[in-house]
Amino acid sequence: MKHISTIAKTERKSSVMGCGECQSSCQSACKTSCTVGNQTCKQEERINSTQKKENI
Amino acid sequence: MRFITHSFPFTYKGETFYLVYHPYSNSLHSVDKKAYLVIKHKYEELSPQELADFSALSAADVTEIESEIAELEAQGLIGFDQTFPYQKSNLVKALCLHVCHDCNLRCKYCFAKEGTYNTARDYMSKEVAKAAIDFLIAKSGSRKSLEIDFFGGEPLMNMDVVKFAVEYGRAAAKEHGKEFSFTMTTNAILLNDENIVFLNREMDNVVISIDGRREVHDRVRTTRSGVPAYDHILQAAKKFRAVRGDKRYYIRGTFTAYNLDFSNDVLALADAGFDQISVEPVVLPPENPMAITADKVGQVLSEYDKLAEAYIDRRANGKWFNFFHFMIDLTEGPCIMKRLSGCSAGCGYLAISPVGDIYPCHQFVGESDYKIGNVLEGTFDPAVPRKFAEITVNNKAKCENCFAKYYCSGGCVAASHYYEKDLFTPYGAGCEMMKKRLECSLGIYAVEKKYAKKR
Numbered sequence: 001m002k003h004i005s006t007i008a009k010t011e012r013k014s015s016v017m018g019c020g021e022c023q024s025s026c027q028s029a030c031k032t033s034c035t036v037g038n039q040t041c042k043q044e045e046r047i048n049s050t051q052k053k054e055n056i
Numbered sequence: 057m058r059f060i061t062h063s064f065p066f067t068y069k070g071e072t073f074y075l076v077y078h079p080y081s082n083s084l085h086s087v088d089k090k091a092y093l094v095i096k097h098k099y100e101e102l103s104p105q106e107l108a109d110f111s112a113l114s115a116a117d118v119t120e121i122e123s124e125i126a127e128l129e130a131q132g133l134i135g136f137d138q139t140f141p142y143q144k145s146n147l148v149k150a151l152c153l154h155v156c157h158d159c160n161l162r163c164k165y166c167f168a169k170e171g172t173y174n175t176a177r178d179y180m181s182k183e184v185a186k187a188a189i190d191f192l193i194a195k196s197g198s199r200k201s202l203e204i205d206f207f208g209g210e211p212l213m214n215m216d217v218v219k220f221a222v223e224y225g226r227a228a229a230k231e232h233g234k235e236f237s238f239t240m241t242t243n244a245i246l247l248n249d250e251n252i253v254f255l256n257r258e259m260d261n262v263v264i265s266i267d268g269r270r271e272v273h274d275r276v277r278t279t280r281s282g283v284p285a286y287d288h289i290l291q292a293a294k295k296f297r298a299v300r301g302d303k304r305y306y307i308r309g310t311f312t313a314y315n316l317d318f319s320n321d322v323l324a325l326a327d328a329g330f331d332q333i334s335v336e337p338v339v340l341p342p343e344n345p346m347a348i349t350a351d352k353v354g355q356v357l358s359e360y361d362k363l364a365e366a367y368i369d370r371r372a373n374g375k376w377f378n379f380f381h382f383m384i385d386l387t388e389g390p391c392i393m394k395r396l397s398g399c400s401a402g403c404g405y406l407a408i409s410p411v412g413d414i415y416p417c418h419q420f421v422g423e424s425d426y427k428i429g430n431v432l433e434g435t436f437d438p439a440v441p442r443k444f445a446e447i448t449v450n451n452k453a454k455c456e457n458c459f460a461k462y463y464c465s466g467g468c469v470a471a472s473h474y475y476e477k478d479l480f481t482p483y484g485a486g487c488e489m490m491k492k493r494l495e496c497s498l499g500i501y502a503v504e505k506k507y508a509k510k511r
Binding site: 002005006007009010011017019020021022023024025026031032033034035036038040041043 | 076081082083084085086087088090091120121124125127128133143145147149150152167199200201203205207237241263308310336337339380381383384385386387388389390391392393394395398399400401404405417418419462463464465466467468469470471486490493494497501502505
């Protein structure tokens, strides 16, 4: 495309949603605001760490 | 029909990046000025100047850009809204354990009222800590990953109980097929060599409170006898940082109306050698002179822009650090259920006072109307968790058309309660700051992506 370039989009590898295994956002660093957009998904972490091991 | 899309310019060193963010697909697009005008015209309101610029575009340009927009729409990257139904859960996965309602600092802005939360200066007993861990395991159902944050007051003032809770928690987790992550939020006054070894070994994350520059810090944070605490805390934190390696920690500061130029405090912390930094706006009622009142929000927003530029510069020039509120994961990140529910205060995340009382979160401790039960007495009233389970971004009317709603989930519930007197109304000034932080995060992402290619 000439005018528009997509520089990021979410490509979720896992179909699992709402498993609740991720960290509570308030346990990370804030305690007075709520920021979830920067948290990580435990399922994705597991997939990534498995892929990393497989690639070694 | 107008769908939620956020088009905005982000400026770095005189270069303007035109960006388009679509919250439902969590996609970010870098566009030229013409496309910015056409997309914004389609989905949002143009300013008078932008409208004049839009009117000056050639018909051929508009047609070409509209065809590109149609391509994005076909890919599901723009031009639609979606409702995600929330799946409620009554499982508890995280506790904030107030091991001590006493503190060795007297921070002038403390939301915990010198660590007491308007209660007695109680210290948690081992019996309460054990009951809290048993309560968490019993309420966690099928959840395997459980969390406990040692909080206060100042948790290092009750280290015997912290050590007991870790040991008991690890054993109980093994018995019940769970995994515990422990964290601590501390002011570092008692962070001696022995505690450093223990925290580094046992804590998955350690949050150390320092406010940035010495003069800013010591104006609002002193010991009980009024002695400035900056030098002592900084040295202890540096020592901890040195042994921490690549394990998780945060240096966590607070800014108030006294230091609206807080980007200098973030950078001072980075200069001190810390690379994981979070500096947050103070939580205070508007009548307090340190409060971030509506008239000060504009200055705060400008300061985030200033910080974003310095942040990009430093990261590109061998002085990399991470600022908590500029972190964003556009490729993976949390699932939609997490984005709807946020911190899950009052249901998935609860706080336990030193005497075992259960509250929706640490900021509600001491609010008798919100007491849920007591872990020692084995009482638990499900009415409060039921109410809090309804507090998702889907049920906050003011969030309906906000582009940041899946980034903050409608913000801090305690802030809604204290500032807006309504659990379902997001804290207005907090919304403005959150939206600016998201814009900065997206802008930083775009700039770093562009220049990373060239390096």
